[in-house]
Amino acid sequence: MRYRHYLLALCALLPASAFAVEPADLKPGLIANYSDVRGGIQSPNVTRLEPTVALTLGKNETPHPKLDYGGIMTWKGYINVTRAGKYTFSATTERGKLEVLVGGKDALGAELQLDGGVIPFEAKFVRGALGAPSRVELFWQGPGFVKEPLAYQFLGHLAKDRPAAFAKDSELELGRFKFEELSCAKCHIPAADDKMAKTLVEHSGPNLTDIAKRAYPGWIYAWLGDPAKIRPHTTMPKYFADDASA
Numbered sequence: 001m002r003y004r005h006y007l008l009a010l011c012a013l014l015p016a017s018a019f020a021v022e023p024a025d026l027k028p029g030l031i032a033n034y035s036d037v038r039g040g041i042q043s044p045n046v047t048r049l050e051p052t053v054a055l056t057l058g059k060n061e062t063p064h065p066k067l068d069y070g071g072i073m074t075w076k077g078y079i080n081v082t083r084a085g086k087y088t089f090s091a092t093t094e095r096g097k098l099e100v101l102v103g104g105k106d107a108l109g110a111e112l113q114l115d116g117g118v119i120p121f122e123a124k125f126v127r128g129a130l131g132a133p134s135r136v137e138l139f140w141q142g143p144g145f146v147k148e149p150l151a152y153q154f155l156g157h158l159a160k161d162r163p164a165a166f167a168k169d170s171e172l173e174l175g176r177f178k179f180e181e182l183s184c185a186k187c188h189i190p191a192a193d194d195k196m197a198k199t200l201v202e203h204s205g206p207n208l209t210d211i212a213k214r215a216y217p218g219w220i221y222a223w224l225g226d227p228a229k230i231r232p233h234t235t236m237p238k239y240f241a242d243d244a245s246a
Contacts, residue, residue: 021118023080026156030077030121031166034063037071047166048173050075051152053091053100053123053138060131065199069130075123077157079150084116085143089150094135095128114142121155176200182235 029049036044046064053075057063063070079102081087089107091098100107101122102114125136141147179185180200190196222229227236 030075033074057134065196073125078118079121081114087142092137095132099124
C-alpha cells in the first residue's frame with residue numbers, strides 16, 4: 001500500500017509532458033462522426049476515419065447514405081506541431097458554422113502560441129439549411145510557411161479513442177464496398193426504398209448467356225462453394241462455410 005501511495009505521489013510531481021502523446025503513437029486520420037439531429041438527439045450516427053477537415057456537399061447530398069442530411073459533423077484527434085511558434089487557423093465555409101479547438105483553445109480568428117508536440121485537436125461543423133449545399137475547408141499558417149490547407153500528415157488519432165461504433169461502421173462500409181465492387185446488385189436487386197443501395201454503382205458482370213452449354217453439371221455448386229479454387233484470381237468471394245451442406 002505504501003508503495004502504491006509513493007507511485008501516486010511521484011506521478012503527481014511529474015510534469016504534464018511526461019504523459020504526452022508521442023508522434024509514433026498516432027494512427028493516420030481523425031475520428032470523424034456524422035449525424036442527423038432528430039428531436040434534439042444526434043441519431044443516427046456514422047463514424048469513420050478522415051484524413052483532415054474538409055467536406056463538400058451538393059444540394060440534398062449527405063455525407064453518408066445512412067443519413068437524411070448530416071446536420072452535425074465532428075473530427076477528433078491530435079495535431080502534431082513540429083515547430084514551436086505562433087499559428088493561425090482559418091476556414092472556408094458555406095452554409096454552416098465551424099468551430100476548431102487546438103489544445104482546448106478556440107483556434108479560429110485568433111493567433112495561438114503553440115509549444116510544439118502532439119496537441120489535442122477537435123473540429124465541429126454544423127450544417128445550415130436542410131438540403132442546401134455545404135462546404136468546409138480548414139487552413140493554417142505558422143513559422144516558416146504561408147497559409148495552406150491543413151495537411152493530413154500533421155493529424156492523427158489514438159486507436160484507444162475509437163468509439164465502439166467505429167468497428168461496426170467499418171464492417172458495414174467494407175460490406176457496402178464489396179457489394180458494389182462485386183456487382184452483387186446485378187442479381188440481388190434491393191428494395192426500391194433502400195436509400196443505401198441507391199448509392200451503389202453497377203458494374204457489368206460476366207455474360208451468362210447459354211451458360212448451360214459451357215458448364216458441366218454440378219459446376220455451379222463447386223463455383224459457389226469456393227470460386228478461387230476454380231479460378232484463382234476471381235473477385236467473387238466464397239459464400240459458404242466449409243462445413244455447410246449443399
